[in-house]
Amino acid sequence: VLHGGGNTSVKTTENDIHGEQLDVLYVKGSGWDLATIEPEGFAPLRLDAVKRLAELPSLPDTEMVNQLRLNLLDASAPNPSVEAILHASLPFSAVQHTHADAALALTNTIDGDQRVRELWGESVVVVPYVMPGFELAKACAQEFEKQASSDTVAMILMNHGVFTFGETTEEAYNQMIEVISQAEDYLRATAGVDITASAAAGKHHPTNGSALEQAALRKELAHVAGCSMLLVNTPNERAHQFISRPDLVDVASRGPATPDHIIRTKQFPMVGRDISTFVSNYHNYFERNKDRFPDIQELDPAPRVVLDPDLGLLTAATRVTDCEIASDIYLHTIDVIEASEGLGGFVALPESDLFEVEYWELEQAKLKKSSASLPMAGEVAVVTGSASGIGLACVNALLEQGAAVIGIDLKTPQAADNPGFLELGVDVTDRESLRTAINNGVRHFGGIDILVAAAGIFGTTSEIADLVPDEWETTLSVNLNGVSNVLQVTHP
Numbered sequence: 001v002l003h004g005g006g007n008t009s010v011k012t013t014e015n016d017i018h019g020e021q022l023d024v025l026y027v028k029g030s031g032w033d034l035a036t037i038e039p040e041g042f043a044p045l046r047l048d049a050v051k052r053l054a055e056l057p058s059l060p061d062t063e064m065v066n067q068l069r070l071n072l073l074d075a076s077a078p079n080p081s082v083e084a085i086l087h088a089s090l091p092f093s094a095v096q097h098t099h100a101d102a103a104l105a106l107t108n109t110i111d112g113d114q115r116v117r118e119l120w121g122e123s124v125v126v127v128p129y130v131m132p133g134f135e136l137a138k139a140c141a142q143e144f145e146k147q148a149s150s151d152t153v154a155m156i157l158m159n160h161g162v163f164t165f166g167e168t169t170e171e172a173y174n175q176m177i178e179v180i181s182q183a184e185d186y187l188r189a190t191a192g193v194d195i196t197a198s199a200a201a202g203k204h205h206p207t208n209g210s211a212l213e214q215a216a217l218r219k220e221l222a223h224v225a226g227c228s229m230l231l232v233n234t235p236n237e238r239a240h241q242f243i244s245r246p247d248l249v250d251v252a253s254r255g256p257a258t259p260d261h262i263i264r265t266k267q268f269p270m271v272g273r274d275i276s277t278f279v280s281n282y283h284n285y286f287e288r289n290k291d292r293f294p295d296i297q298e299l300d301p302a303p304r305v306v307l308d309p310d311l312g313l314l315t316a317a318t319r320v321t322d323c324e325i326a327s328d329i330y331l332h333t334i335d336v337i338e339a340s341e342g343l344g345g346f347v348a349l350p351e352s353d354l355f356e357v358e359y360w361e362l363e364q365a366k367l368k369k370s371s372a373s374l375p376m377a378g379e380v381a382v383v384t385g386s387a388s389g390i391g392l393a394c395v396n397a398l399l400e401q402g403a404a405v406i407g408i409d410l411k412t413p414q415a416a417d418n419p420g421f422l423e424l425g426v427d428v429t430d431r432e433s434l435r436t437a438i439n440n441g442v443r444h445f446g447g448i449d450i451l452v453a454a455a456g457i458f459g460t461t462s463e464i465a466d467l468v469p470d471e472w473e474t475t476l477s478v479n480l481n482g483v484s485n486v487l488q489v490t491h492p
């Protein structure tokens, strides 16, 4: 699972405040990530009440969220996953759900349902694509009743993912690993693709695009987004190979690997730099689909993923972390597209289904939770003398306000634990090295908005008669020429 996707649950019994025994469903809370979830990330629900919700003929999203919250056993728990009702209705103590690449590659094909049967026969329950939430919970419950037997090992959701189950979490987990490994073996044998060798682990591959061109693209992108945006470069060999495909425009314009990626990547990447065409296509997509959903506002039409022959794979967001998430998701999308192409062709869902997820309030709520905006989010600052004193204080203040920072200092950079901070070891008196460093910084974050020239030294204080000429030269060189150098090389 990637970045908030997938969910898990366990069913257990607990005593309520009156000492009465209750069946309880612990399900992943919305906004938590399975990679980093803590016990408080699971929402405890009254199992019987949640199961009964599945009997309703329909349940609008806001009412579903309300009903789930009403049935929490801990008022401070996070909102339960939108799949809570689905978890409740599966008759197993432990249920796990992933959007594994191998399952997506297998089901995002022309004859995906046949391939699923070819691989797993009748040992899986197959559910055609249905939008996540209440309708999916009902569809899964129905298909499970129709297709499940004592041999059932998993439930395959077309274009979406896999559910496994067991009496213990370990059993459900092992079942998940087994089912996914079978799909991976199938892809090796049938498509000749090892999907476990993910593009996300691809080698570093610098592209030689121009920093100035990337900055110009970022400026245009921020303009259509209506706010400052970073445009982060992913110098990845597999991305480079993908971008070099002769059929790139075709394969990249079919859609995401699974619909919940769309809030991070938009429906598809922009190939090349023609933002105005991308934006007008987005407006048309909105116009074609909006009427089915009353009261929706068009989201900003700016691309989130750019595939450019010279600039490489670029991702746009207001925070570096979100750029990295979009990049990671797209690298996995490359895995899925390449594998599905090996099975006769990658097929994404129709745009009406994608639109429904992109404009689903519960999906957009996930994004809001993760990117509460800071005042300088999306801006990039260069700070010289970043390792100490005034420079370091500026770095910390800028990072706290949400800016991305390119730090320049004579000292060898330490590994930064903040992805928004790129530290480069350069002497500001060495203009050409400084130029290279600034170019690298711009290629990394997409541009420069703020410059803090804080590099400076205090020479030895002495009588004019005792002045050491070399020290005087060095002081002037750092404090005066250093500033003019950094101004000169950052000026486009």
Ligand SMILES: [Zn+2]
Pocket (backbone or CB within 6 Å): 005, 006, 097, 098, 099, 132, 160, 161
């Ligand atoms: Zn899912």
